[in-house]
Amino acid sequence: MNAATPTPTPERTRPVLAIHGGAGTLLRSQMTPAKEREYLAAMESILLAGQAQLAAGAAALDVVVEAVRRLEECELFNAGRGAVYTAAGTHELDASVMDGRNLQAGAVAGVTRTRNPVLAARAVMQHSEHLMFIGAAADAFAAAQGLAQVEPAWFGTEARLAQLRRAQETDSGALLDHDGQSQVAAASGPIDERSKTGTVGAVALDAQGHLAAATSTGGMTNKRPGRVGDSPIIGAGCYANDATVAVSCTGTGEAFMRSCAAFDVSALMAYAGLDLAAAAERVVHQHLPQVGGSGGLIAVSARGEISLCFNSEGMYRGHVRGDEAPAVAIYGEAGE
Amino acid sequence: MNAATPTPTPERTRPVLAIHGGAGTLLRSQMTPAKEREYLAAMESILLAGQAQLAAGAAALDVVVEAVRRLEECELFNAGRGAVYTAAGTHELDASVMDGRNLQAGAVAGVTRTRNPVLAARAVMQHSEHLMFIGAAADAFAAAQGLAQVEPAWFGTEARLAQLRRAQETDSGALLDHDGQSQVAAASGPIDERSKTGTVGAVALDAQGHLAAATSTGGMTNKRPGRVGDSPIIGAGCYANDATVAVSCTGTGEAFMRSCAAFDVSALMAYAGLDLAAAAERVVHQHLPQVGGSGGLIAVSARGEISLCFNSEGMYRGHVRGDEAPAVAIYGEAGE
Numbered sequence: 001m002n003a004a005t006p007t008p009t010p011e012r013t014r015p016v017l018a019i020h021g022g023a024g025t026l027l028r029s030q031m032t033p034a035k036e037r038e039y040l041a042a043m044e045s046i047l048l049a050g051q052a053q054l055a056a057g058a059a060a061l062d063v064v065v066e067a068v069r070r071l072e073e074c075e076l077f078n079a080g081r082g083a084v085y086t087a088a089g090t091h092e093l094d095a096s097v098m099d100g101r102n103l104q105a106g107a108v109a110g111v112t113r114t115r116n117p118v119l120a121a122r123a124v125m126q127h128s129e130h131l132m133f134i135g136a137a138a139d140a141f142a143a144a145q146g147l148a149q150v151e152p153a154w155f156g157t158e159a160r161l162a163q164l165r166r167a168q169e170t171d172s173g174a175l176l177d178h179d180g181q182s183q184v185a186a187a188s189g190p191i192d193e194r195s196k197t198g199t200v201g202a203v204a205l206d207a208q209g210h211l212a213a214a215t216s217t218g219g220m221t222n223k224r225p226g227r228v229g230d231s232p233i234i235g236a237g238c239y240a241n242d243a244t245v246a247v248s249c250t251g252t253g254e255a256f257m258r259s260c261a262a263f264d265v266s267a268l269m270a271y272a273g274l275d276l277a278a279a280a281e282r283v284v285h286q287h288l289p290q291v292g293g294s295g296g297l298i299a300v301s302a303r304g305e306i307s308l309c310f311n312s313e314g315m316y317r318g319h320v321r322g323d324e325a326p327a328v329a330i331y332g333e334a335g336e
Numbered sequence: 337m338n339a340a341t342p343t344p345t346p347e348r349t350r351p352v353l354a355i356h357g358g359a360g361t362l363l364r365s366q367m368t369p370a371k372e373r374e375y376l377a378a379m380e381s382i383l384l385a386g387q388a389q390l391a392a393g394a395a396a397l398d399v400v401v402e403a404v405r406r407l408e409e410c411e412l413f414n415a416g417r418g419a420v421y422t423a424a425g426t427h428e429l430d431a432s433v434m435d436g437r438n439l440q441a442g443a444v445a446g447v448t449r450t451r452n453p454v455l456a457a458r459a460v461m462q463h464s465e466h467l468m469f470i471g472a473a474a475d476a477f478a479a480a481q482g483l484a485q486v487e488p489a490w491f492g493t494e495a496r497l498a499q500l501r502r503a504q505e506t507d508s509g510a511l512l513d514h515d516g517q518s519q520v521a522a523a524s525g526p527i528d529e530r531s532k533t534g535t536v537g538a539v540a541l542d543a544q545g546h547l548a549a550a551t552s553t554g555g556m557t558n559k560r561p562g563r564v565g566d567s568p569i570i571g572a573g574c575y576a577n578d579a580t581v582a583v584s585c586t587g588t589g590e591a592f593m594r595s596c597a598a599f600d601v602s603a604l605m606a607y608a609g610l611d612l613a614a615a616a617e618r619v620v621h622q623h624l625p626q627v628g629g630s631g632g633l634i635a636v637s638a639r640g641e642i643s644l645c646f647n648s649e650g651m652y653r654g655h656v657r658g659d660e661a662p663a664v665a666i667y668g669e670a671g672e
Contacts, residue, residue, distance in 0.1 A: 103594045103627050109445075109564075110470050130563045131590040134446050135471045137562020226473020227466045228445075235571045235596035254467040258439045260571035260599040267600070271607035291439050 014322035015054035016205040018298040018306055019046055019067050021077040021316030022198045023250045024191045026331060031190045039076055039189055040328045043318040046070045047326035050204065055323065060204040060212035060246070061099045061122075068095070068118040068214040071200035075157050076189060077316070078198025080116055083155045083218025085164040086225045091155040093218055094232035095121040100211030100240035100302075105131055107232040108138040115148040118216045121232070123147060132232065155218065167222040190330050191314050199231050201238070201248025203300045211246035211302060213238050213262070229253025235263035242302055244269045245276060250315065251288070251295015258291045259283065265299055276300075280307035350658035351390035352541040354634040354642055355382055355403050357413040357652030359535075359586045361528040362667060372526055375412055376664045379654040382406045383662035386540065391659065396540040396548035396582070397435045397458075404431070404454040404550040407536035411493050412525060413652070414534025416452055419491045419554025421500040422561045427491040429554055430568035431457040436547030436576035436638075441467055443568040444474040451484040454552045457568070459483060468568065491554070503558040526666050527650050535567050537574070537584025539636045547582035547638060549574050549598070565589025571599035578638055580605045581612060586651065587624070587631010594627045595619065601635055612636075616643035 021043060046067050053063045072080025083091045095117035096107035106125025109132065114120045120142035124133055133141050143149050201215040215238040217231040230237035230253040237253070239262035240246035247262040256262075261283050268279035280299055288295070289311060296310025298317060308317045308329075318328035357379060385406065386399045408416025419427045431453035432443035442461025445468065450456045456478035460469055469477050479485050537551040551574040553567040566573035566589040573589070575598035576582035583598040592598075597619050604615035616635055624631070625647060632646020634653060644653045644665075654664035 098594075105594050128560070129590070130560070130565075131593050132564040133560075133562045134564050135562055137560070141560075141562070224464070224466065224469075224473070224477075226469045226471055226477070227464075228468040228470050229466075233569060233571075234593050235569075235599060239596075254465070257467050257570050258434075258441050260575075260596060263571060263596040263599055264603070267603035267607055271603055 013205060013207055013209045013304060015207050016300045016304055016306060016319065016321045017047060017050040017054060017063055017067065017202065018300055018308060018319035019043060019071065019200070019202045019317065020248065020250050020296070020298045021071060021200050022191060023295040023310045023312045023315035026191060026313040036190055036330065039316060039330060042074050042076055043316060043328045044326050047318050047320040047328070051320045051326065054204065054206055057207055060206040060210045061097070063204045063206065064202040064212045064214040065097060065118055065122050067202035068200055068216050069116050072116050072118060072216055077200045078218040079200040079216040080218070081155055082157050082160060084160050084198060084221040085156065086219065087222045088225045089164065090225060091152055091218060092225060093117040093155070093216070094228060095214070095216035096232045096234060096238040097121045097125060097214040098212065098234055098238055098240040099125070100242040100246055103241060105234045107132040107234060108134070108142070109228045109232040110135045110226065111138045111142065112152050113139045113149045114142040115150045115154070118214050119147050121214070131234070163221050191316065199237070199250035201250060201298060203240070203246040203248050203298050205246070205300045205302070205304055209242070209302065211240045211242050211300065213240040213246040213248045215248045230256035230261070233257055235260045237262060239263045239266055241266055245299050245301045247297055247299040249295065249297040251312065252293050255288055255291045255293025256295070259287050259293060261288060261297065265297070269301070276305040276307050280309040284309045284311050349541060349543055349545045349640060351543050352636045352640055352642060352655065352657045353383060353386040353390060353399055353403065353538065354636055354644060354655035355379060355407065355536070355538045355653070356584065356586050356632070356634045356644070357407060357536050358527060359631040359646045359648045359651035362649040363526060363528050367526045372666065375525055375652060375666060378410050378412055379652060379664045380662050383654050383656040383664070387656045387662065390540065390542055393543055396542040396546045397433070399540045399542065400538040400548045400550040401433060401454055401458050403538035404536055404552050405452050408452050408454060408552055413536045414554040415536040415552040416554070417491055418493050418496060420496050420534060420557040421492065422555065423558045424561045425500065426561060427488055427554060428561060429453040429491070429552070430564060431550070431552035432568045432570060432574040433457045433461060433550040434548065434570055434574055434576040435461070436578040436582055439577060441570045443468040443570060444470070444478070445564045445568040446471045446562065447474045447478065448488050449475045449485045450478040451486045451490070454550050455483050467570070499557050527652065535573070535586035537586060537634060539576070539582040539584050539634050541582070541636045541638070541640055545578070545638065547576045547578050547636065549576040549582040549584045551584045566592035566597070569593055571596045573598060575599045575602055577602055581635050581637045583633055583635040585631065585633040587648065588629055591624055591627045591629025592631070595623050595629060597624060597633065601633070605637070612641040612643050616645040620645045620647050
């Protein structure tokens with residue numbers, strides 16, 4: 001796909017930022033209004049910070065990286081602090097970033113000590129000749145770049161550890177079921193934390209008409225160590241191209257990898273002439289279900305169209321455009 | 337992209353197998369006819385074995401995995417035994433496989449003890465609920481599946497070690513230059529082993545009309561440990577879909593990842609209506625060069641079209657169709 005110039009806009013583009021905090025099965029029956037407000041407020045706060053950056057002329061790349069860094073720092077979401085535990089009681093984190101201006105990208109997988117994996121992904125993009133580092137080498141690269149390192153236990157929280165214990169008590173293997181909600185403790189958020197779909201991400205269109213995307217995850221509770229999903233895979237969980245669209249995905253990672261879901265949205269726009277809404281719906285409601293994929297994606301096109309599209313019961317999501325008030329949601333219909 | 341039924345063929349499809357052993361800068365001036373014959377004979381032998389399998393009705397998946405296993409076992413190519421050394425004097429191997437029948441896929445990255453990484457990739461696909469494992473966990477999974485493990489030194493050869501030593505003597509960092517050919521020892525093959533493009537791969541169309549692709553690599557000489565290229569990334573270095581095409585790539589991995597090169601060929605066919613030759617040329621001669629990408633790909637379409645397309649000076653490559661004699665080549669023009 002060409003790194004072509006975006007469609008010219010009359011004057012300055014009205015900037016857009018969209019974020020997600022994962023998708024999955026809802027636990028509405030167990031939810032309290034207070035817990036819901038906590039999630040919505042966290043997303044709104046991050047959108048407002050990004051809106052201020054964009055209004056000040058910040059680049060889309062800087063805005064998505066900062067939004068994902070804040071999502072990583074927020075314990076509510078499964079990325080960075082608050083990441084889920086592997087079956088071995090450890091944390092393994094993955095992240096990626098892509099700059100639509102030049103199709104540059106960076107990714108890390110299986111980091112265990114780098115406080116903000118999205119910053120490591122950006123450092124790989126900007127300060128190495130490579131795109132992806134894995135494991136201890138990724139942490140070492142991040143440390144050499146001056147990025148904060150933490151003890152692995154820093155990522156953990158009481159709530160996440162309780163999730164692991166429940167998973168290990170109720171399942172013999174990795175977490176597969178989306179049922180049995182009665183066993184979920186009150187520590188869970190509105191979306192079933194035991195589903196495989198914990199990820200955070202951001203996409204932005206800046207005032208100069210450039211696009212960027214970033215994605216980060218703490219993996220899946222009780223997963224087998226060493227498993228990598230779509231979050232650090234360019235074209236699967238993350239893609240940005242000024243000629244078409246910026247996309248960040250969340251869901252059953254393997255299906256998004258088999259579908260090349262993020263790039264597929266871009267390809268449908270570039271080659272089949274679909275607008276963003278049609279392209280996102282084709283991927284989320286046709287291509288992903290064909291390979292058993294559950295989850296969703298957020299996307300913003302070069303023309304400023306927004307899609308927040310999912311085939312699961314819910315997705316933590318929000319967006320802000322220009323100087324409008326942010327919109328945030330968990331349940332309900334997909335779309336802007 | 338849909339996992340649709342392949343285009344119906346009049347009777348049984350004439351099966352096709354294509355393989356590559358890497359692409360890059362040529363060292364023709366330093367080459368001996370004997371050395372060239374050694375490379376060509378190795379590829380021809382592997383094609384003949386695959387041809388026999390296909391004639392006996394073997395599935396494309398089995399044929400590409402076996403072809404790549406043989407390429408891994410061959411010291412001439414940078415995958416499995418004969419893999420290049422990292423800057424740390426170690427070996428890190430990556431592989432992937434995809435089955436066009438159902439879009440199932442498997443991958444491993446950073447394995448150091450599994451004798452045949454392509455078999456590990458297949459095992460991940462078939463015997464786990466995941467798609468990708470990295471590092472020691474990938475080796476452990478392979479071992480638990482009964483796949484042969486070796487001491488890391490098994491992958492090394494005298495010739496590869498000499499390459500590392502030369503690289504470390506002549507460069508301060510990773511191997512970047514494609515010049516200075518006078519310093520290349522006679523141990524090199526026809527293509528400059530110091531280029532970043534060592535990979536092997538196979539694509540096949542079987543008599544039932546199914547497609548499959550597999551890719552494997554030993555990485556790049558003197559690379560920073562932990563770097564992962566396109567070879568284990570579904571959509572970048574490997575893709576197969578019965579509705580369109582099977583693709584295996586080789587080249588400067590980062591560019592293939594940024595381009596989602598393998599999936600891009602499929603998308604151009606499915607969405608833009610290009611035939612295989614046009615789609616492969618668009619990717620290899622337009623999209624990849626736009627991001628600095630050098631190398632090539634092999635592909636076979638659901639209709640039996642073959643493309644062996646590269647923008648570098650040479651690519652070890654060959655193909656066989658039905659009961660015809662295999663065709664193998666190193667230099668020259670791309671195409672069947």
